[in-house]
Amino acid sequence: GLLATVQDAGRPGHGSLGVSVSGALDRAALRTANRLVGNPEGAAGLEITAGGFEATALADVWIAVAGAWGELTIDGRGIDHGAAQLWRRGERLRKGWFTAGVRAYLAVRGGIEARRVLGSAATDTLAGLGPEPLRADAVLSGGALAVDEIPASDLAPWSPPPADLVVRLVPGPREDAFTPASGTALFEATWTVGAAADRVGMRLEGPRLDRTDAGELPSEGMVPGAIQVPPSGSPTILLADGPVTGGYPVIATVLDADLDLLAQAGPGATIRFIHATQH
Known part of the structure; x- marks a missing residue:
């Protein structure tokens, strides 16, 4: 494959x-x-x-x-x-x-x-x-890790991911490094998963996210779900194989519970972000 x-x-x-x-x-x-x-x-x-x-x-x-x-x-x-x-x-x-x-x-x-x-x-x-x-x-x-019998109820229904994913975000440590318009655009735009998407991260296509200060940052810790924004203004969501440090500012972070949704989002899929406090 x-x-x-x-x-x-x-x-x-x-x-x-x-x-x-x-x-x-x-x-x-x-x-x-x-x-x-x-x-x-x-x-x-x-x-x-x-x-x-x-x-x-x-x-x-x-x-x-x-x-x-x-x-x-x-x-x-x-x-x-x-x-x-x-x-x-x-x-x-x-x-x-x-x-x-x-x-x-x-x-x-x-x-x-x-x-x-x-x-x-x-x-x-x-x-x-x-x-x-x-x-x-x-x-x-x-291996030899089986610990239970094959379940008697052996069917696990699965639904395809929706065409338009809704993903919850929490504020990032560098949220204040971006213009107010960029903070608004992050949540109001519909983002498209670009061709650069793998186990390391996925690049999103949409409006440019501008910083208030274009200076370089010292490297700081990263976690899966961190949304880094490089100088191009196109956000990238780090995934499980992503680096543990990075020098691009993180505007927001995907809620851990929603990371599985991103695993099933391929190039061309669309994503809308909401605040984690929304239901």
Whole structure:
């Protein structure tokens, strides 16, 4: 496929070492897929971007796929999205190009065994930590992390993300570095996700956000969801593999609970921001 990486719950708490959180961008989807096959919610699975993924089972294994929607087959027969499935040895799984959402999560009963760094098997695409992104002919091994039976109620309904996302923001540490008009535009404009969107961050297209002072800032701490504004005036939302420090001012930060929404927003998707206190 376009990109497939091993992801788990990530590496929170290591920012002082210069290490990003990383892990699944759509955390709820990974948790759902793991629950469906009896794994701990944070077990390592595959994050599949855009689709086009194919793999052959080397042993019988239970799997589940959650997150982005697209054709899902085993040896050409359609199987359910959001449900536990028995994938038999020699059968070929195919996740077609997605028709809704951007990232799907494939959980294997027992989890995926992969090289761990600071306790996590997550692939950090910016720093190069963890296992390499998958390549053709890669072989993956299942682990022994399953703790529960396959749930009797094995269906997890999933709705495609809305065409126009509404995302909540809290004020950024440099909110006062921008003109009042820029602060207004951030919330009144409809933003479009640009082509520069990956696990590190997503560039937004819309009105220019101007600063009151164009001088350089010393580097300061960053978190996933921070909206940095470079001299071009086009905001960029940092995501899980984003740097832990940066020198561009942060006008606002996406509420942590809304980060999963951004995981399913691809180029061309539209976003409107509201204050976190709004309902």
